[in-house]
Amino acid sequence: MLELSEINVAYGRAQILRDLSLTVNAGEILCLLGRNGAGKTTTMKAIMGLLPLMSGRITLDGQTISELPAHKVAGTGIGYIPQGRRLFADLTVAQNLEIGLMVRNSGGAVRDGVLDLFPRLRERLHQRAETLSGGEQQMLATARALCLEPRVLLLDEPTEGLQPSMIEAIRQVIVVMRDRGVAILLVEQRIDAILSVADRVAFIENGRNLETLPADALRADHAILERHLGV
């Protein structure tokens, strides 16, 4: 469904991604693992069109999205949940969701469906986003992305700084979205938090592919993790 073919991306003069290729299928969770600075967040930004490609291409169901201007990428059905949440801090919960709904002109039914997944947000609709707790902010960031009825979800460290009950809540939503056929690309530092839900795991190092394995293989053999991540 979402396919990155040999993309090269640089921040200024520093090249971050080198001939990186990934495929995420519908109804699958692909987990991107790598050390700090391996290029995980850069991969997400490149998909969203926030960083230009030097070469290579990114396609979604055959449509080349890497040729679109950045503001058209979300409209193809890619929901982005960035690292650090990046909510519109001064806007209310309802307004943050409104921004998500505007992407594909989704109506009230979509909004209700999303709020059913996060009942806590329904109680806080008129509260400003920056006054929410960390867990609620992560819920809002996720809900904002779900408001555009995504075919692909990009989650960058969704469990960072959350308590275990919140991590569990986020994890359940991810699984629900997978079961609805959404392709999910997940970046996570805490391997134990996601290994149980991942279908496949792609290791990257210095912006290059190392190997991509079924998650079952990792669960069976922890030595692979130690080899690639040094943990």
Added chain:
Amino acid sequence: MDFGPYLMLASLEGAVTAAVLALTAVGLSLVFGVMRVVNVAHGEFFMLGAVLAWWMTSLIGGHPALGFAVALIVVPVLVGLLAAAADVTILKRIAYDPERTIVATIGILYILQQVTLMTYGPDARPVEPPFNTRLALPWVEFSDGRPQLYWPWGLSTTSYKLGVIAAASVVLIGVWIVMARTRIGLVMRATQMDRDMALAFGIPVEKVYGLVFGLGAGLAAMAAVLIVPIQQAHYLMGGDPLLLSFIVVIIGGLGSLPGTVVAAILIGLSDGIISVFFSPTLAKILATLLVALVLVFRPQGLFGVRRA
């Protein structure tokens, strides 16, 4: 005349200054807030508004109110379109780089000023106010221990000056409604808070920038159309509004619209009062001193929020 009536007269003059300044400064504040562009050419859009208002009213003729009404609506739109075109052709090309936009808007400043000098000429030209009735104002005095109204000689204003204050207030409320209650306002605020996330959620940031730059210039032009029956149009008239707008925006807090309005009232009123009792130069000195103090003791401005 006693001190009291003088103070009232000075405050009314100050209120007119404040009303026009608030409009101009809100335009500058919007552009800085959303686009992070320091628009040095803002005063020239103001000047262009005044000059075009003169041109349009002299073109239309007839009753002064007719030409003025057309100018009040058409001129801000024209200036806004010109600014939006400048945004697309110049600022977008230099990727809104902070240093380069300052140099580029200085260039726009000189182009607008010199083109106006070459076409409109060096004269100051008046525009006839659409309505201008003299209104005598009452004052209270105590005689035999009871308050009594009387009309001191020379204490008066004109209906047009009150009209300027009312019109500016209406436009400012309009801007507030657009920013707080409409979808386009929501999009502008989201762009202001996080440009990359706005892009990632399908907001056409470049179009928003063009719109905001046009809106900012349009507000300056509208302020100028309102003031030109009092002040006359001249190709160098953009300097003072630019300086005062910057003072107001810094005192109010960069990018904070309520702060900008409060600071405009503060600076406008004190400018009017100090100019009447002492001298206009002292008013500018004190305003600039206030900016220095704000920058030292509260760099984010009176109403600004310190961003992490």
